[in-house]
Amino acid sequence: xxxxxxxxxxxxxxxxxxxxxxxxxxxxxxxxxxxxxxxxxxxxxxxxxxxxxxxxxxxxxxxxxxxxxxxxxxxxxxxxxxxxxxxxxxxxxxxxxxxxxxxxxxxxxxxxxxxxxxxxxxxxxxxxxxxxxxxxxxxxxxxxxxxxxxxxxxxxxxxxxxxxxxxxxxxxxxxxxxxxxxxxxxxxxxxxxxxxxxxxxxxxxxxxxxxxxxxxxxxxxxxxxxxxxxxxxxxxxxxxxxxxxxxxxxxxxxxxxxxxxxxxxxxxxxxxxxxxxxxxxxxxxxxxxxxxxxxxxxxxxxxxxxxxxxxxxxxxxxxxxxxxxxxxxxxxxxxxxxxxxxxxxxxxxxxxxxxxxxxxxxxxxxxxxxxxxxxxxxxxxxxxxxxxxxxxxxxxxxxxxxxxxxxxxxxxxxxxxxxxxxxxxxxxxxxxxxxxxxxxxxxxxxxxxxx
Amino acid sequence: xxxxxxxxxxxxxxxxxxxxxxxxxxxxxxxxxxxxxxxxxxxxxx
Ligand code: SF4
Ligand code: SF4
Ligand code: SF4
Numbered sequence: 001x002x003x004x005x006x007x008x009x010x011x012x013x014x015x016x017x018x019x020x021x022x023x024x025x026x027x028x029x030x031x032x033x034x035x036x037x038x039x040x041x042x043x044x045x046x047x048x049x050x051x052x053x054x055x056x057x058x059x060x061x062x063x064x065x066x067x068x069x070x071x072x073x074x075x076x077x078x079x080x081x082x083x084x085x086x087x088x089x090x091x092x093x094x095x096x097x098x099x100x101x102x103x104x105x106x107x108x109x110x111x112x113x114x115x116x117x118x119x120x121x122x123x124x125x126x127x128x129x130x131x132x133x134x135x136x137x138x139x140x141x142x143x144x145x146x147x148x149x150x151x152x153x154x155x156x157x158x159x160x161x162x163x164x165x166x167x168x169x170x171x172x173x174x175x176x177x178x179x180x181x182x183x184x185x186x187x188x189x190x191x192x193x194x195x196x197x198x199x200x201x202x203x204x205x206x207x208x209x210x211x212x213x214x215x216x217x218x219x220x221x222x223x224x225x226x227x228x229x230x231x232x233x234x235x236x237x238x239x240x241x242x243x244x245x246x247x248x249x250x251x252x253x254x255x256x257x258x259x260x261x262x263x264x265x266x267x268x269x270x271x272x273x274x275x276x277x278x279x280x281x282x283x284x285x286x287x288x289x290x291x292x293x294x295x296x297x298x299x300x301x302x303x304x305x306x307x308x309x310x311x312x313x314x315x316x317x318x319x320x321x322x323x324x325x326x327x328x329x330x331x332x333x334x335x336x337x338x339x340x341x342x343x344x345x346x347x348x349x350x351x352x353x354x355x356x357x358x359x360x361x362x363x364x365x366x367x368x369x370x371x372x373x374x375x376x377x378x379x380x381x382x383x384x385x386x387x388x389x390x391x392x393x394x395x396x397x398x399x400x401x402x403x404x405x406x407x408x409x410x411x412x413x414x415x416x417x418x419x420x421x422x423x424x425x426x427x428x429x430x431x432x433x434x435x436x437x438x439x440x441x442x443x444x445x446x447x448x449x450x451x
Numbered sequence: 452x453x454x455x456x457x458x459x460x461x462x463x464x465x466x467x468x469x470x471x472x473x474x475x476x477x478x479x480x481x482x483x484x485x486x487x488x489x490x491x492x493x494x495x496x497x
Contacts, residue, residue, distance in 0.1 A: 019461030028454040059454040066455060076464040086472035142473045142494065148483075178475075182483065204483070249483075277483075327489050329459040331496040336470030338463075342478040342486035361483065405463060406489030408477060437489065448458050 002073060003402035004033060007442045008309070010449075014441065016402050017076040021329060022066075023445055027051040028059045035063060036073065078393055083339045085346050085388045088138040092129055092145055093350040093361045096121050096152040096159060101186045102226050105217045106253060106279045106287055116365055120155045121353040126162035128374045129351050134173050136377075146180045148350075148361055153187040156195075163199050180204065182249075184218075185230035185237070193237050201245060205234045208250040209262020209276065216255055217287065231269075238271050247323060250276040253287035257296050260304035267311075267320035275323035278432060280362070280414060291428055298435045305439040309446055324436040325443050327406070338392070341408030345371065345387025359387055362413030387412065390422035397425055406437045471495065 001016040011029035013022050024032065027050070031043055038046065040060055047056045066072035099118040100107070130145075137143050145166065147159050159181070166177045181196060182204040188196075196203055207230065208214040215225020238246060248271045252259035259276050266274050278297070281288035289297065308325060312318040342348065345359030352364055355374040363369040372379035392398045392409045401407070410425035410433070418426040473494040477486045 015461065017464055019459070019463040021458040021461070023456045023458060025454050062452045062455045065452070071457070071460060074464065086470075090472065091476040140472055142475075144476060323490065324487065328492055329461070331492055333474060333488050333491050333493050334469035335463050335466055337474060337491070337493075338488045341488060343476045344478070347472070348476045348478070360478065406487065408486045408488035411478075411486055433487065436487075440489070445458055 001075070001402060002032070004029060005438055007438065008305075008446065010442065010445055012438075012441060012445060013072070014402065015072050015074055016405065017074040018071060019329070019332070019405055020071045021441060021444070022072075023449070025059075027055060028063065031056070031059050031063060032072075078335075078339070080393045083336070083391050083393050085340065085391075086140070086343075088140060089133055089136040089347060089349055090140050090143055091343070091348040092133050092143075093148045093348070094121065094126065094129055094145060094152075094162070095149060095350060095352050095361070095364060096126075096147050097150040097155040098353050099154055100150040100184070101154060101221065102151070102184050103219055103221060105219070106251060106281055106285070116352075119353040121158055121351075123158050123161040123165075125351075125353065125355045125374065126158055127165050128355060130162060130166045130169055132374050132377075134169055134175055137175065141174065142176050142178065144178045144180065146182065148182050151184050151186065152181055153183050153192060156187070156192060160195070178202075182206065184226070185234040186226070188230070188233035188237055190236075193233075193240055196237070197240055197242075197244065203237065203241070203244075203246045204249045204275075205237060205246060206250070207231065207234050207248050207266065208252070209256070209259065210265045213256045213262055214250075217251075217253060235269055235271070245273070247273050247275045249323075250274075251279050252276055252289075253279040253281075254289055254293060255287055257289075257293060257300055258303075260300050260307055263304055263320070263322060264307055272320050273323070274320055278429070280411075280417070282417070289428065294428060294431055297432060301432070301435045301439055305442060308443060312443075312447065313450070325440040327437075327440045327444055329444060335405065338405045338408055340391050342411065344412050345384050359383070360413065362411070363416075386422060390415075395423050395425065397427075397430070401430070401434075403430075403434045403437050406440075407433050468495075469493075 003014045005012050011024050013024055013032055044056050097120050133143055170177055178201040179199055180202040181200050184206045211227040214227045218226045220226050248266055263274055263276055278289050350358045350361045350364050357371045358364045358369055371383055390412055392404050398404050398409050412422050414426040414429050415422055415424055477488050477491055
């Protein structure tokens, strides 16, 4: 399968199955479009008047060379049986606190309590989770633990206790733990920043962008905007983070479909690593992004691309990066990883403060998705199997999609929320994803052409 | 080649020694609402 598009003066061709990316001239672009439909004489007859016979013949030779090298029009199909998943769990999202010191309108955690009682994870449950994943990860060495909430810093002592315990178990077992945290920044004082900088491989800091955008949805418990409370902490954290990984992660909603302004606003504050994501919401919410908003949203991604190109031209490495415009074309993941996507319900599980296990943070509190507990282990085996089965090879839409090896098959929670099945991806999210990937590829091309 | 410029020569279909499962789970890393695997890194190439 191939995918062709024209953008920013470039005729771009992607060979999907090998992930070979190329730029071509206008004539070759059209020849590739028609290549499988017409024989060579017909192609020459068709295009020679416009481009000259010799030119057309030369281009055909080049196209044929690419085909012979198996870099164009490749067709690698994998039998559904090819994907059998991985044995065991290797990542946990620990819901350290089902409680929050903010109440953001769009929070899928329903203001931090995840549709249940407010609660904090005990150290005992946290340790059990560590023991569980050591066992469940089987032969795999690298384990990821994300401290999530609600707001994990509301239960900071338990975070520290869990990290200490995991470090001790690391020595005994030869496993390697990587820690990450997602925080809203309210409690991010110097002591906590120092601690997180020492221990966390990645820190995700929630900030939506411009003050008025942020304040409209991210509110304090007494209904004021939270921007002034958190921005200083977050900016200090970014500064102190040095070379270590972090993301300032915002959410855009129907209220700020001009979200590229928020990206550049964050960049102007000196933030380099930026991720702004569409809100996940039920249809009836005022702030939900619906199908009719798509043209505007897609346009905004193009505006963001323009801004990033301009920034990049001003300074070689660019002054900021946008998570979804990053692509590692040469060191990216293997096809096996790309087939499996997010790994929810198999590689990845969420653990509630009580020790209940769910496929991922987005399903927490939905009783029918409860997979088991830390005490009983994974009991609902059919549910894990259903998640494993929801890989690229089993989804009809994805099989036909040019974007599949960049996307990985979309978010199961989105698919389930909108289509009541794990096997049909949410089409609005797909359109956004395809736009982001086209733009990310374009940015790569511009960087490589201008270097 | 005069008409085609290769930006990246992909080898996605080469699966020898791949699929070890040691790399980071995608959603975990940054966004928590989508997956996107194209911007992840292979642990083997780190
Ligand atoms: S570490 Fe590399 S080879 Fe192993 S599963 Fe991940 S992407 Fe594939
Ligand atoms: S964009 Fe949609 S159809 Fe395409 S691979 Fe992703 S989830 Fe599947
Ligand atoms: S189902 Fe969605 S939210 Fe859950 S881990 Fe997968 S991509 Fe992330």
